[in-house]
Amino acid sequence: MKKADVFEFYRRLAEADPSPQTELNYVNPYTLLVAVALSAQATDVGVNKATGPLFAKVTTPQAMLELGEDGLKQHIKTIGLFNTKAKNVIAAAQILVDKYGGEVPRDRAALEELPGVGRKTANVVMNTAFGAETIAVDTHIFRVSNRTGLAPGKNVLQVELKLEKVTPKPFLQGAHHWLILHGRYICKARKPECWRCPVADLCAYRPKTPAPMP
Structure with a gap:
């Protein structure tokens, strides 16, 4: 062209x-990160149905850890590959708490180090949450x-x-x-x-x- x-x-x-705007519902950069990670091989509509009740309770990595893997599975069991995704989300939450004080990093390399976060997810978060030209x-x-x-x-x-x-x-x-x-x-x-x-x-x-x- x-x-x-x-x-x-x-x-x-x-x-x-x-x-x-993205069609995924989110509250803050952390919930956006979770929503995008859950959307792999799933529709935005399906993810939004699951995350509506979830994000009413959980908006921080610490709150996600308190919910726990089993509690998270109950919220996202309608989403494909929910067992693996729940494990990754909890593992990522632990890293965010331990390494970044519960904040979502703005750096692509740091984001890609999180379980379940690839280049595409990192780019979405950087663009939508932080205004990066990705x-x-x-x-x-x-x-x-x-x-x-x-x-x-x-x-x-x-x-x-x-x-x-x-x-x-x-x-x-x-x-x-x-x-x-x-x-x-x-x-x-x-x-x-x-x-x-x-x-x-x-x-x-x-x-x-x-x-x-x-």
């Missing part, structure tokens, strides 16, 4: 949604980047680094949210809804999906 088209691509997404590449962003020609890559790290390179500075902080929402609701996996896409004319995908018959 040409440089001018990349700028226009983001400009249109920003015009349609000036203040994009882009967390999930399946939606990977698909949109390759399908449109915005930032083609063979793996998520390639796409992430290319997005950081081609995304104009004014759009860097919001890029993660615009791309994930675009992939979730318009540029869908099975059939992109090109007929209602605001950036269809800038996109390399062919043939465009026609509007459904009335």
